[in-house]
Amino acid sequence: MKTADQLLVKQINKMIVLNTIYKKRPVSRAEIAKITGLNKSTVSALVDELLVEELVLETGIGESQGGRKPVNLSINQEVGHIIGIDLGVNYILSVMTNFAGEIIWEKRIDCQAAYSSSPAQRIAELELLIREAMQQAPPTVRGIIGIGIGVPGIVNYEQGLILSAPNLGWENIGLRSIIEQQFGVPVFIDNEANAGAIGEKWFGAGKRADDLLYVSAGTGVGAGIIINNELYRGAKGLAGEIGHMTVSLDGFPCSCGNTGCWEEYSSEKALFRYLKKYRDIRTLTIFDVVKEALAGDAVAREAFQYVGKYLGIGVANLINAFNPQLVIIGNSLPLVGDFLMDELKQEAAKRCFAARYFSIPILSSQLNMHACAMGAAALVISRLYASPVS
């Protein structure tokens, strides 16, 4: 009989082996032992279990390093599928990925502005989209493994509870239990910027960074903070609400109840407020303004530069606070490219104390508008890698 500690050690070792196969695939048992420092017989026993569970596959014969040719291992991408959702303020994006995080289906729907639809209506739209994704899933051993959802608000991650999503007008919504009851698979809910950070770390611009900040600049502004390869949630899970740090003493009122919040100057809200002085914005979407700027429209470019400057101010503050290896700017605003990013980088360089001593790359997101949905899928995948015994 094994003690609880021995079982825990075994589980951790198994996670390490699975993770190594995921990152280094194709890889042999001997190589895994070398990379992880685990002894060869431990690796072999754990790989045997993973093979029985169909989480990994033998994928052929590798090069001999002297002696017998090794058998290569890879993860079984088709063991099941994961649904990742980006629940936006005026859209819902759903992706379905395989176990390796490759998108095999996706759909984006536009929704009515949050103030003109109730939470129940929005949840009904979400359920419809999840049902459609499930219908598209090819048959696999495990079917749908789980659903991850990124939401624009403050989340109690452990309880799957949305505490407050001011831009959606939601308070205290137990979204995890609603979706789990409906679909009978594990559901993980996280803040959209946290999901974006995890998405970039697993699949995008942050793969090689141990410490990174992901700044989501869209309808609102938030940050996902990764420290030493782990998402930093803070004492109660509310870390990263930097859109609501005060940057102006007597500034614009914010949906959170405060005034002068950073996101009032550095989000789509600020962009449209700027444009409103020059044109009718009622039917304009952020994608229209991106197109206008790229086509040479001077006012649209100025609007992005204005917002970029303010983004740079906040990014400089964040770099001073966290000293990250890398800052990634995601969500809708960086879609316009250099008009925003150049201004942002210049302002950050000017104001950042830490950047005087070493350069800190500020990149735009590699996953673009998929970062949150892919990160939501990674919430499910990472949980599976953390406890592959089910």
Ligand SMILES: [Zn+2]
């Ligand atoms: Zn605020």
